[in-house]
Amino acid sequence: MAVGGAALGLNAISPGIWPERPLFGLNRSHWARALPAPNPPPTRDLDADFVVIGGGFTGLSAAYYLRQVLPQAKVVLLEAVRCGNGASARNGAMLQTSTEDTYMEPDVDPVFHRRLYAVTRDNIERIRRLQAVTGVDCELDTRGALQVAFTQRDAQAMPRIAAKLRAAGLPVDDWGAEDVAQALGTRAYHGGLYEPASGQVHPGKLVALWKRAAELSGAEIYEGAAVTAVDEGPRLSLHLANGITARSPHVVLATNVYTSRLGYLRAAVAPIVNHVAITPPLGPSELAALGWSRRIPFNDSRTNVVYAGLTRDNRVHIGGGVEQYEFDDGLADPADHGAALGFLRRELARLYPSLADAPFERSWWGFVDMSVTGASSVGRMGRHGNILYAIGLSGQGVNFTSVLGRVLGDIAAGKERGWSWLPYLNHLPPYVPNEPFRWLGVEAGIGLLSR
Numbered sequence: 001m002a003v004g005g006a007a008l009g010l011n012a013i014s015p016g017i018w019p020e021r022p023l024f025g026l027n028r029s030h031w032a033r034a035l036p037a038p039n040p041p042p043t044r045d046l047d048a049d050f051v052v053i054g055g056g057f058t059g060l061s062a063a064y065y066l067r068q069v070l071p072q073a074k075v076v077l078l079e080a081v082r083c084g085n086g087a088s089a090r091n092g093a094m095l096q097t098s099t100e101d102t103y104m105e106p107d108v109d110p111v112f113h114r115r116l117y118a119v120t121r122d123n124i125e126r127i128r129r130l131q132a133v134t135g136v137d138c139e140l141d142t143r144g145a146l147q148v149a150f151t152q153r154d155a156q157a158m159p160r161i162a163a164k165l166r167a168a169g170l171p172v173d174d175w176g177a178e179d180v181a182q183a184l185g186t187r188a189y190h191g192g193l194y195e196p197a198s199g200q201v202h203p204g205k206l207v208a209l210w211k212r213a214a215e216l217s218g219a220e221i222y223e224g225a226a227v228t229a230v231d232e233g234p235r236l237s238l239h240l241a242n243g244i245t246a247r248s249p250h251v252v253l254a255t256n257v258y259t260s261r262l263g264y265l266r267a268a269v270a271p272i273v274n275h276v277a278i279t280p281p282l283g284p285s286e287l288a289a290l291g292w293s294r295r296i297p298f299n300d301s302r303t304n305v306v307y308a309g310l311t312r313d314n315r316v317h318i319g320g321g322v323e324q325y326e327f328d329d330g331l332a333d334p335a336d337h338g339a340a341l342g343f344l345r346r347e348l349a350r351l352y353p354s355l356a357d358a359p360f361e362r363s364w365w366g367f368v369d370m371s372v373t374g375a376s377s378v379g380r381m382g383r384h385g386n387i388l389y390a391i392g393l394s395g396q397g398v399n400f401t402s403v404l405g406r407v408l409g410d411i412a413a414g415k416e417r418g419w420s421w422l423p424y425l426n427h428l429p430p431y432v433p434n435e436p437f438r439w440l441g442v443e444a445g446i447g448l449l450s451r
């Protein structure tokens with residue numbers, strides 16, 4: 001009893017003992033080389049109808065959709081470093097319909113599956129159309145995606161999963177080991193689930209696309225504009241690190257794993273470190289030796305999922321496998337990137353022996369906003385109901401973030417009823433405790449799942 005009380009007490013005072021620091025490590029990924037030049041920060045106080053905080057896919061698409069649904073509204077976006085500094089230009093480039101977790105949970109309501117699939121597939125077509133509107137080619141390649149079976153047991157479950165998904169109207173095929181080997185050029189897997197509308201993008205260029213779309217629609221974007229504090233009220237005041245204040249009746253938090261640093265949603269997600277590496281462009285003979293004939297990106301069925309893809313300029317990128325958590329969300333550079341890189345090196349050699357000696361040209365890491373269930377949340381909160389948020393993409397946000405950007409626009413316009421079928425609407429993920437319990441829980445979870 002006394003121990004339980006002490007634990008509750010420690011959990012309550014923990015944010016005072018270990019206050020989170022507003023750190024934003026620089027994005028040194030391969031994708032970041034293609035990010036657009038940053039806009040200057042604001043030099044005087046701002047007033048707007050909506051202030052969006054965060055210049056990743058969520059914030060940029062929310063700014064775009066806000067202007068689409070409320071064309072008279074003044075929409076300002078504030079990004080701490082530069083657009084794409086967060087997960088949006090650090091990820092594994094895979095653009096997925098539905099979400100990976102629903103692929104593996106076919107018992108979920110088939111009507112929900114069908115709707116989610118339709119929305120996510122439509123979102124890919126929206127991105128395709130925005131390429132023409134913005135003039136930004138984000139290297140959208142929709143030749144499908146594979147979720148490959150790491151074990152024989154996973155492969156045995158796949159026909160049943162595919163049948164259920166097909167019955168719900170999703171065109172998912174189960175492939176045998178030979179089909180997978182033919183398509184990917186590796187015999188490391190026992191089968192796979194193939195979905196034809198998914199694919200991949202260049203994440204840095206997708207950031208450029210959303211930034212251009214938001215600006216063309218009339219949103220103002222400021223970079224190098226870190227918000228350090230939010231004063232709530234019918235009209236919110238946002239204080240920036242450079243002394244500027246932005247005032248607005250509505251704020252959109254599109255701040256992903258950094259959200260807790262503003263004092264919000266601390267208990268919704270745990271930031272998990274995930275690592276990625278990329279080779280230089282392969283020459284024609286190296287490419288031929290690979291045998292990745294259909295150039296389909298894939299992720300595997302392990303809990304610590306490994307994912308890989310082939311870029312338009314014939315680089316192989318590979319990521320995942322090692323998931324880490326830093327005590328107190330330490331967003332500083334994790335010292336153990338080297339160990340993760342060693343794992344990715346071995347994994348690449350296992351999948352493609354011809355690349356056993358190929359160097360990595362660049363490697364990086366990013367933070368996944370992992371919720372306990374793997375599901376997102378989008379909605380409205382705050383004493384005055386004027387703080388909108390989207391969080392908990394759990395490593396699957398390249399496509400889905402801009403669906404949530406659209407939902408945020410509709411919430412702002414009072415049209416959220418159209419999204420009431422989404423279980424994520426105004427429904428926060430299960431509670432994640434404060435330190436040290438978060439660290440203990442996440443480490444135990446990672447250890448358990450790895451085994």
Ligand SMILES: Cc1cc2nc3c(=O)[nH]c(=O)nc-3n(C[C@H](O)[C@H](O)[C@H](O)COP(=O)(O)OP(=O)(O)OC[C@H]3O[C@@H](n4cnc5c(N)ncnc54)[C@H](O)[C@@H]3O)c2cc1C
Pocket residue numbers: 024053054055056057058059078079080081082083084085086087088089090091092093094095096225226227228254255256257258259262274275276307319365366367368393394395396397398399400401
């Ligand atoms: C290594 C890795 C691999 C991944 N692979 C895939 C994949 O293959 N497919 C997939 O679908 N998803 C993948 N994801 C997940 C996907 O990248 C994310 O879900 C998505 O990018 C989240 O976008 P976001 O805009 O919500 O967050 P972010 O891109 O992180 O943007 C948040 C932004 O807010 C800014 N910000 C935060 N706080 C403040 C503040 N106080 N003031 C001003 N600005 C602030 C940050 O600087 C940042 O730019 C991966 C993620 C990682 C890390």
